[in-house]
Amino acid sequence: MAGVSSESLANALADLETKLPTASLSLADELFGILRIVDSSAGLRRALTDPSREGAEKSALVERLLAGKVSSDASQIASHLATLRWADSRDISDALETLAATVAIAVAEQGNGEAVGLGGLERLENDLFAFNRRVEDSHELQAALSEPQATADAKRTLALRLAVGASDEALLLIGQAAAEPRGLKPTELVKRFAALAAKRQERWIAEVAVARPLSETQLDRLQAGLNGLYGRELKMTTTVDPQLLGGVRVAVGDEVLDASTLARLADLRQQLAGQAG
Structure with missing residues (x-):
């Protein structure tokens, strides 16, 4: 992502930062759900990134689409994305994925008593790397997670079984990467999530x-x-x-x-x- 899309992502991340101190893992889950909706329709992506349409019009479209389905925070985040400029229709989906992962990472940073701040981020990163090592050490697991005939739910279930003992934040990110890798290998998407955690560290x-x-x-x-x-x-x-x-x-x-x-x-x-x- 470069140029105008990169600037829009930076804008969205700065806006998100104000919500992170009180964010919960459910917000990350909701944003991944919105990503699923946006990814399912090329027409919707084009409508949300059409430079000829006013930002307010695109924001209203998102609000109507999500009304009663997600929290106000999730709706506001997605609506704000729609007001920004994107060089490619796929970029708004990539931004949603980044924002959702950032929320999960920030929740890990908040900690749960024992692993707070840097400790929470280090635990998350360790959990993500442990999952990748386990998958990369097995050709059978790699094949199972990339099997085109397997459902997203089946891949998510398998991935979560491989990550028993990981934090809730890691489980959400690992499950997302396995079920909806969006053109990548699941382990490659997990590496992207780990890189975001390292950046926050x-x-x-x-x-x-x-x-x-x-x-x-x-x-x-x-x-x-x-x-x-x-x-x-x-x-x-x-x-x-x-x-x-x-x-x-x-x-x-x-x-x-x-x-x-x-x-x-x-x-x-x-x-x-x-x-x-």
Whole structure:
């Protein structure tokens, strides 16, 4: 997905982010269900991506189609997609799949008491990789999951049997990949879902570069400062770069904070300045 479709997906993901803190797995399931509806009709996809039609008209079409069938959140997400521009009619389906998977991944991130935040994402990714390893180690399983005569439900049932013990979020994604791989091998779609989880993990990892090695006290101060800055318990990795201007540079996900240019790190620089104290 590139160009205008890529921009629309970024817009949709930014809008989705506001709903993720309170999202449940049922929302992801609903979005996969909407994907099923959209994928079943080339005419509907063309209608939803027709650049000659007003966004409000396409949004209203989605709302009528989904009325009484899904939650208001699911309907709003799909309606918003219809207001955006798409270079190809298939792109809106791909976007729906990405949004549905992102919801499931965010639910794993919320955790269930034991695996929260980065731990929840790591568990999800491990579950997805474990399923893929099991399938890729067996020609019989690969054949069964790609058998054209087998129903989607049969493939989903088989996949879930192979993933016993996995988290609910992993089971939803694995089942979706097995039943509706949308032109891919199920394991390839599972890899895509794992890549989305890995991308979200980056939000929890602070990659810190410093001009000289830090003491344990400094590291503790830096960790506390970053946790407070981002409002979550980050996993911090550090590297030493003697040529680094400003003394410290922090990358968290797509955001890079440079102490020489960004005022947000002023307090961290003060903490580091107190290293002798």
